Amino acid sequence: MKARDLVVLLGVIGIVLMMVLPIPTLLLDILLVINIAIALMILLIAMNTKEALEFSIFPALLLITTLFRLALNISTTKQILGTGHAGEVVQTFGQWITQGQVAVGLIVFLILVVVQFIVITKGSERVAEVAARFTLDAMPGKQMAIDADLNAGLINEQQAKERRQKIEREADFYGAMDGASKFVKGDAIAGIVILIINLVGGFIIGMASMGMSFSEAAEKFSTLSIGDGLVSQIPALLISTAAGLIVTRSASKGNLADELSSQMFAYPKLLYIVAGTIAMLGAFTPIPIMSTWPFALLLAYAGYRMQQMLDRKAIEHEQLEEEQEIEEVRSPESVINLLQVDPIEFEFGYGLIPLADTQQGGDLLDRIIMIRRQCALELGLVVPVIRIRDNIQLKPNEYVIKIKGNVVARGELLLNHYLAMSPGYDDETITGIDTVEPAFGLPALWVDETMKERAEMSGYTVVDPPSVVATHLTEMVKKHAHELIGRQETKSLIETVKEQYPAIVDELIPNVLGVGDIQKVLAKLLREKISIRDLVTIFESLADYGTYTKDADVLTEYVRQALARQITQQYSVSGETLHVITVGPALERKIAESVQQNENGTYLAMDPGTTQQVYQRFNEQVGRLVQSGHQPIVLASPSIRMYLRQLMERTMQDIPVLSYNELEPSIEIQSVGVVNV
The missing domain is CATH 1.10.8.540 (FHIPEP family, domain 3)
Structure with missing residues (x-):
């Protein structure tokens, strides 16, 4: 057994022996001083702990100190009732509080006991009880959170074990504090009972055994009883306060001094208000100015100094953030972050900022949300988040659309104008700035507000700049959906x-x-x-x-x-007849003969002369179909459809190429041209 373990065991045994064995007066004085010192040390430790578990021995220490005080109470009671003298410590405390007036001292002592019993002890007991209950209720949730972090790889097995042990210790601690707080409550009750015993017993023994008069016995034993009560209740009050501090520090992250300085004095301007209020009390009430104005000046000066300190900390914080940003730029991780490419970006010049600024009426963000919904419904694709930013390198009214960092489209807008697209014939009375509609490449005009209504009456399609951007962005997302x-x-x-x-x-x-x-x-x-x-x-x-x-x-x-039904409905609105361009037998045979195969699969290898001839024939047929007002669709046999698509996407990417097996049998098909070689 270690020496310190032996000392603790002997100390506890000595406390028990104090209750039955007589103690010399000098030793009793020393033990009373030690009791006060221990209580003061416990209070200071409780004020400087950051977490309750840092003082986890407190419940057991509370029991030992309570037992020690009760043993001292019993020893002083034996001295008071046996000899009429309990040492210099008790005598000094009794004379100090009574000051020759026993009634006043008795009342002060009773007030002290009531404060400890009703305010501090009852409050600490209630807080400990609630803390224990909520800690136990929160244990399953905390355990599940630890398991979730462990499964997610945020912590390792050792860290999870330490966290579980901490949770168990917290539950044990608050449970022990709930029970230990009853010791303090019982100690306060015992102090009142011992005071009454000392007073009544002292009067009887003083008058019966020591030959004192009633007044002499009352003065002497009242002074000793009050002194004895103070010597035991002051340490009890200190330890009760420490218990209250321990159980109420569950939400704090620092010691008491740090929390007070950082939270109580975090608003310097409020000190000016308090200082002004105190100064007004001295100026407009009978309270002396000398009692109020010095304190008001002190508060004002404290507020001034605290404001300076906060300003200095703010500057230091800004400098620290700047230094951290510089360090982040210099660090290898910052270069790695630059390698990340956004799937879709929309950049614009400073003149188009009102499009995205909601405070200026811009609704571009809402339109982008609708674009993502539309693409999800039409294509079944979840479009990634579209990054929107201004770019001073662009022209004021210019914008660009990027797919994975590469520019795929650009355009220019005039915010105070409208884009008017011709219905097929031009009205010379409609004047504006010539331009090209960016999404489909159609000729158009930028017209002002005065020309807008006239253009609409003439059959022009008139749209505002946000709609132009939204349409262009939607078409680019659909065109490059396969890249996303x-x-x-x-x-x-x-x-x-x-x-x-x-x-x-x-x-x-x-x-x-x-x-x-x-x-x-x-x-x-x-x-x-x-x-x-x-x-x-x-x-x-x-x-x-x-x-x-x-x-x-x-x-x-x-x-x-x-997906034949879906494809049929996509190109045949309401079951209308499909007007198609078919592929002749000679061209089909030529394509089939030009198919080559390697280790990566099959591909089309047609000679350049034939390819150019095929392009020319398709352009003729497509032009005729467009002039008749129908959407150009190419229809081929299933065996060559994908190879014909490979051939046509180089120059006519937007022309759909379908096979007979991709159309519903019920759909009516009309061939308006045949391409052959």
Whole structure:
């Protein structure tokens, strides 16, 4: 056994022996002083702890100190009633509080006991009880939070173990404090009982055994009883205050001095108000100026100094932030952050800032939200967040659209004008600034407010600048949708389908196809503006044919055939007749003969002369179909559709190429031209 362990054991045994063995007066004085010193030390420790667990021995210490005070009470009572003298410490405290007036001293002592018992002890007891209850109630949630952090990899096993132990210690501590606070309450009651015993017993013994008169016995034993009560109750009051501080510091992060200085004096201007109020009390009330104005000046000066300190800290904080920003720029991590490319960016010159500034009436942000919703409905694609920023390198009225850091479109706007597009014939009375509609490349005019109504009456399509931007941005997102869907986006779509159709996803991935294979098929569909919203049908088709081939082009053809109803409705509004350009037998045979195969799959290798001839024939037929007011659609056999698409997308990317198997049998088809070689 260590020496300090032996000292503690002997100390506890000595406390018990004090209750039955007589103690010399000199030793009793020393023990009373030690009791006061221990209580003061406990209070100071409680004021300087940052967390309650830093003083986790407090409940046990509370029991030992209470037992020590009761043992001293019993020893002093034996001295008072036995000899009429309890040492210099008790005598000094009694004379100091009574000052020759026993009644006043007795009243002061009773007030002290009431303050300790009703205010501090009862309050500490209630706080400890509530803290213990809420700590126990919060344990399951804290344990689950630790498990979640551990599963997410935010903490390791050792850190999780330490956190669990801390939670258990907190629960044990507050539970022990709930019980230990009853010791303080019992100590206060015992102090009152011992005072009454000393007073009554002292009167009787003084008059019966010591031959004192009533007044002499009352004065002597009242003084000793009050002194004895003060010597025990003052340390009890200090320890009760320490108990209250310990159990009320659950929400604090520093010691008491730090919290007081940072929270009580965080608003210097309020000190000026308090100083002015105190000064007015001295000026307009009978309270002497010498009692109020010095304190008011002190408060005002304190507020001034605190304001200076806060201003200095604010400057230091700004300098520290600037230094941190400089360090971040210099650090390798800052360079790594620059490598990140936003999927979609919209940059504009300073003249177009009102488009995005809501305070100036700009609704571009709301329009972008609608663009993302529209693309989700039409294409089945979750468009990434569109980054909006101003760029001083652009012209004031210019804007650019970037896809993965590369400019794919640009345009210019006149905010105080409207874009008027001709209905097919020009009205010479409509005047404005010649321009080109950015989304579709149509000729248009920028007209002012006075010309707007005249243009609308003449049949022009008139739109405001925000609508021009929204239309242009929507078309660019649709055109480059295949670039916006990667493996991560595909994985998110797969997880969405798996929530309601787990069987098809489990069969398809990874037994039949991988995420990368599915991503290629979805990208090829979006490249030709085929919606991927019906993912269930797409996955069903991939699961059926993915066991026979892994070629993304071939799988895409099978998926397109499975989406025949959707494709038919996309190009035939309300079941109208489809006006198409068909491919002649000679051209089909030429394309089939030009198909080559390598280790990466099949591709079209047609000679340049034939290719140029095919382009010319298609341009003629498309021009005729556009002049007749119909959307140009090319119809080919399923075996050559994807190769014909590869051929045409180089010069006529926006012309849809369909196969016979991609159209519903009920749709009426009218061929308005045949392309042959």
